Amino acid sequence: MNQTAQPTESATYWSMVLKPKRSLFEINLRELWQYRDLIALFVRRDFVAKYKQTILGPIWFIIQPLLTTLMFVVVFGNIAGIPTDGIPQMLFYMTGIVGWNYFSTCLNDTSQTFIKNASIFGKVYFPRLAMPLSIVISNLVSFAIQFVFLIGFLIYFMIQGAAVAPTAEVFLIPFLVLLIAGLGLGFGIIISSLTTKYRDLVHLVTFGVTLWMYATPVIYPLSEIPAKYKMYVLANPMTPIVESFKTVMLGVGEVNYGYLLYSLGFMVVLLFAGILIFNKVEKTFMDTV
Amino acid sequence: MSQEVIRFEDVSKQYRLGSVGTGTLSHDLNRLFAKITGKDDPTKKVGVVNTLHNRDGEYVWALQHISFGLNDGEVLGVVGKNGAGKSTLLKLLSRVTAPTTGQIKVKGRIASLLEVGTGFHPELTGKENIFLNGAILGMTKKEIKSKFDEIVEFSGVGKYVDTPVKRYSSGMYVRLAFAVAAHLEPEILIVDEVLAVGDAEFQKKAIGKMQSVSKSGRTVLFVSHNLTAVEQLCTRGILLQNGMLAMEGPINDITTAYKKASVNENELKRSGTRHAELKKYELLNQFGVVADEFYLGDSLKVRAFFEAREAIDYTDFSLDIRNDANEFIGHITNADSLFEIKSLEKGEQRSIEVTVRNLSMAPGTYYISLWLGNKYGTFDYIENCIRFNIKQGDSYILRPFPFDKRAKVVLQSDWKSL
Numbered sequence: 001m002n003q004t005a006q007p008t009e010s011a012t013y014w015s016m017v018l019k020p021k022r023s024l025f026e027i028n029l030r031e032l033w034q035y036r037d038l039i040a041l042f043v044r045r046d047f048v049a050k051y052k053q054t055i056l057g058p059i060w061f062i063i064q065p066l067l068t069t070l071m072f073v074v075v076f077g078n079i080a081g082i083p084t085d086g087i088p089q090m091l092f093y094m095t096g097i098v099g100w101n102y103f104s105t106c107l108n109d110t111s112q113t114f115i116k117n118a119s120i121f122g123k124v125y126f127p128r129l130a131m132p133l134s135i136v137i138s139n140l141v142s143f144a145i146q147f148v149f150l151i152g153f154l155i156y157f158m159i160q161g162a163a164v165a166p167t168a169e170v171f172l173i174p175f176l177v178l179l180i181a182g183l184g185l186g187f188g189i190i191i192s193s194l195t196t197k198y199r200d201l202v203h204l205v206t207f208g209v210t211l212w213m214y215a216t217p218v219i220y221p222l223s224e225i226p227a228k229y230k231m232y233v234l235a236n237p238m239t240p241i242v243e244s245f246k247t248v249m250l251g252v253g254e255v256n257y258g259y260l261l262y263s264l265g266f267m268v269v270l271l272f273a274g275i276l277i278f279n280k281v282e283k284t285f286m287d288t289v
Numbered sequence: 290m291s292q293e294v295i296r297f298e299d300v301s302k303q304y305r306l307g308s309v310g311t312g313t314l315s316h317d318l319n320r321l322f323a324k325i326t327g328k329d330d331p332t333k334k335v336g337v338v339n340t341l342h343n344r345d346g347e348y349v350w351a352l353q354h355i356s357f358g359l360n361d362g363e364v365l366g367v368v369g370k371n372g373a374g375k376s377t378l379l380k381l382l383s384r385v386t387a388p389t390t391g392q393i394k395v396k397g398r399i400a401s402l403l404e405v406g407t408g409f410h411p412e413l414t415g416k417e418n419i420f421l422n423g424a425i426l427g428m429t430k431k432e433i434k435s436k437f438d439e440i441v442e443f444s445g446v447g448k449y450v451d452t453p454v455k456r457y458s459s460g461m462y463v464r465l466a467f468a469v470a471a472h473l474e475p476e477i478l479i480v481d482e483v484l485a486v487g488d489a490e491f492q493k494k495a496i497g498k499m500q501s502v503s504k505s506g507r508t509v510l511f512v513s514h515n516l517t518a519v520e521q522l523c524t525r526g527i528l529l530q531n532g533m534l535a536m537e538g539p540i541n542d543i544t545t546a547y548k549k550a551s552v553n554e555n556e557l558k559r560s561g562t563r564h565a566e567l568k569k570y571e572l573l574n575q576f577g578v579v580a581d582e583f584y585l586g587d588s589l590k591v592r593a594f595f596e597a598r599e600a601i602d603y604t605d606f607s608l609d610i611r612n613d614a615n616e617f618i619g620h621i622t623n624a625d626s627l628f629e630i631k632s633l634e635k636g637e638q639r640s641i642e643v644t645v646r647n648l649s650m651a652p653g654t655y656y657i658s659l660w661l662g663n664k665y666g667t668f669d670y671i672e673n674c675i676r677f678n679i680k681q682g683d684s685y686i687l688r689p690f691p692f693d694k695r696a697k698v699v700l701q702s703d704w705k706s707l
Contacts, residue, residue, distance in 0.1 A: 038424035286385050
């Protein structure tokens with residue numbers, strides 16, 4: 001108990017000091033970087049484990065958006081008759097679905113970070129953020145596969161003579177993907193932090209994300225929204241992203257950089273807040289789960 | 290020169306009883322509403338008395354004001370009853386949860402053998418799991434690669450390394466998991482034997498690993514209920530009681546204090562058909578006086594009184610002797626001495642006296658269980674009902690240096706020069 005009797009001790013002597021509360025802004029990115037191998041291995045695990053012992057394997061990545069697209073064509077395109085800005089329905093829906101899917105899988109999967117990994121988090125320490133990050137990356141892999149498939153589709157339709165073509169702004173796509181990942185991660189980790197206390201959110205998320213899709217121009221073009229509702233649809237940070245994604249891929253409409261800037265701002269604030277909350281929760285969540 | 294590698298500074302850890310909040314939003318809203326309207330909390334547990342350490346009914350201090358330091362190369366035994374705070378202490382140290390107040394300073398990497406197999410995925414192959422598990426435990430890919438062959442060899446899974454681990458036998462699975470953990474090279478190793486129950490081979494391996502780690506000058510924290518193991522392996526110890534640091538010091542002082550504190554807790558386990566029933570038993574020394582301390586080389590006598598509640602043909606009588614780690618040390622039966630206990634009528638009482646000559650168990654605490662029965666079954670069995678100590682004395686052990694505590698028996702020998 002004589003801590004005071006050691007004035008010679010240098011500040012760097014201890015490699016680690018475990019304290020009750022981390023200051024709000026102390027985000028240990030360097031530590032996260034040290035665990036990059038772990039993140040890579042988690043990605044690999046997710047990918048391998050998902051499709052081992054399935055007959056179709058990675059083809060499932062493609063089947064899922066394809067079937068969803070076909071269903072949308074039947075329900076929204078033919079029965080409900082929602083216009084698609086003159087774009088072939090298949091292409092229109094599939095572009096929206098591929099973009100939206102990346103967001104929804106990121107959000108759904110990361111939102112269960114704490115609950116699903118309670119047993120492993122309860123035994124060993126590693127930066128908890130490694131888990132949601134690896135989820136976002138492994139979903140990026142599935143997105144990439146679907147994206148390549150989408151390009152194939154696009155080329156097929158172009159050969160068939162449909163009036164669609166990627167615009168010169170395709171360079172925006174990596175940026176759009178980053179926005180989607182950031183938003184999905186941000187919402188996901190905030191929800192996962194809150195679910196350690198309120199399990200209700202788990203139920204809310206699963207159907208909430210589905211409902212959210214209908215508030216985003218996935219199955220309808222933004223141009224079809226009546227002017228008086230446009231404000232609300234645009235308040236949704238996913239709207240400009242999905243809309244821009246369709247625009248640059250299919251060449252119909254125009255990218256609105258103002259709207260995109262809004263999404264970017266939203267993402268930065270959300271991600272920042274998310275990491276703060278996540279950091280606060282990760283230290284003691286084992287006591288409550 | 291030894292360096293301090295762990296220092297606990299006034300560390301406390303508080304848990305809330307139940308969960309924080311109630312787990313669902315509606316319950317929390319209910320509580321809030323009740324609070325506002327001044328009613329009783331509808332979700333409060335009724336009649337909760339926390340016998341461990343009751344604060345205001347809601348909170349429990351799992352640890353309170355723990356301060357101690359640990360140098361490199363030391364092996365610290367953490368001793369205490371269930372619920373004394375041992376696991377919490379390890380959890381804090383392995384960063385699974387954070388202390389409520391105080392701080393813990395650590396120098397170097399910590400690994401713990403309670404993490405064996407953490408993150409193993411059944412669909413992945415042995416090789417993939419080695420990498421994943423290694424990374425979870427804090428190794429880089431490069432480190433794992435450099436030790437990969439060693440790990441595979443140590444685990445003995447050999448050619449199955451490319452097979453998904455779900456096809457492994459449970460033994461292979463544990464061996465592989467342990468091999469990964471064993472090849473971490475932490476400066477500080479945590480071994481929680483309490484959590485590694487069941488597999489005797491695994492425990493042996495874990496203890497072996499511990500010894501080699503401490504020999505190489507690194508620090509070990511060892512939690513176990515096996516006091517003999519603790520005494521053998523540890524140099525220092527801390528005793529936790531109700532979340533507080535009751536004692537800190539040389540390991541023998543710690544285990545002695547712990548034993549003293551836990552004597553009254555042993556409840557007798559008894560089983561059998563009771564066709565014959567033990568009525569009374571006593572332990573006597575060689576002079577026929579009731580005693581519970583003996584010196585090496587002494588004789589002891591057990592007197593047992595029993596009554597037949599049914600007519601029985603014959604019965605055997607035996608004594609099991611166990612040490613304080615519950616290891617079976619000796620078995621004594623009337624049959625070995627060709628002594629027979631025949632034809633008891635209903636209600637008949639008998640008494641017998643057994644003399645055990647030349648006690649040659651290593652100094653320590655021992656327990657005798659009594660068994661009454663025959664080849665058709667057990668009539669009455671009382672576990673560890675007699676407790677006694679063996680002391681070194683001055684007839685068997687004459688060496689001027691301390692007796693090696695790993696030895697379980699003291700064998701007599703004659704010496705001459707040729």
